[in-house]
Amino acid sequence: MFKVLKRWWKYMTAKLSGSFNERADPKVQLEQAIMEAQEQHRRLREQAANVIANQKQTEMRLNRAMEELEKVNTNARQAVLMADEATKSKDAAKATEYTSAAESFANRLIQLESEVDGLKTLSLQSAQASDQAKAAVQQNSSALQQKLAERQKLLGQLDQAKMQEQMNTAMATLSETVGEDVPTLEEVRDKIEARYAKATGMRELTGNSVEARMLEVEQASMNAQAQTRLAEIRAQLGLAPAAAEATGEVAPPTSEPAAEPGTTST
Numbered sequence: 001m002f003k004v005l006k007r008w009w010k011y012m013t014a015k016l017s018g019s020f021n022e023r024a025d026p027k028v029q030l031e032q033a034i035m036e037a038q039e040q041h042r043r044l045r046e047q048a049a050n051v052i053a054n055q056k057q058t059e060m061r062l063n064r065a066m067e068e069l070e071k072v073n074t075n076a077r078q079a080v081l082m083a084d085e086a087t088k089s090k091d092a093a094k095a096t097e098y099t100s101a102a103e104s105f106a107n108r109l110i111q112l113e114s115e116v117d118g119l120k121t122l123s124l125q126s127a128q129a130s131d132q133a134k135a136a137v138q139q140n141s142s143a144l145q146q147k148l149a150e151r152q153k154l155l156g157q158l159d160q161a162k163m164q165e166q167m168n169t170a171m172a173t174l175s176e177t178v179g180e181d182v183p184t185l186e187e188v189r190d191k192i193e194a195r196y197a198k199a200t201g202m203r204e205l206t207g208n209s210v211e212a213r214m215l216e217v218e219q220a221s222m223n224a225q226a227q228t229r230l231a232e233i234r235a236q237l238g239l240a241p242a243a244a245e246a247t248g249e250v251a252p253p254t255s256e257p258a259a260e261p262g263t264t265s266t
Contacts, residue, residue: 076105
């Protein structure tokens, strides 16, 4: 039973993870990855700083131990000399005291020499660890810069992908039926062309009929009457005919002047 539940839990976890990855915004996920990389770099810098600080502290301890070692060594030599002088002076009490002091200095000298040796080894190891930490920070910094540059590239590709997807959707909308009540562009074009062709055919049929010719004759007759009437009016006003004005000729004067409006001839 436990194995079944465990397998079911793993299955649901994988399913939810897959659904999340499909629906998640790649831009947000990219920013999360960059933020995580920056956080890792910050932690690495802190660890490297601790390693370097430990190496610096070891160096300071070694320097202090070496200074104390030099001092104790000098004091031990001085105590031996003073004990020797007291012995030569046959001052047994001072000789004993100086000898005891020299032995104490010697014991301290042995301890310091052992401590210095240990600090030298520790300092060497700390220096190596410090160099490795610096190199690791430098390599990770370069990797982080590459990731930042890659982020810009991926963001550009993501924008291009979104634009291309929108273009694909728009083109698919033009060539596919959106719904049952929405025709395609091709269907609308065929319908308009059919109506235009039908209207053109009807116009040709109407233009070739007897009624159309009769209408043309009537229109021509009306135009001729209108031109004749206009010529009479121009003659009454003593104006040249329209054709004469167009050619620059002057019409000959009439035998009788035109009567002015409102008068009668005798």
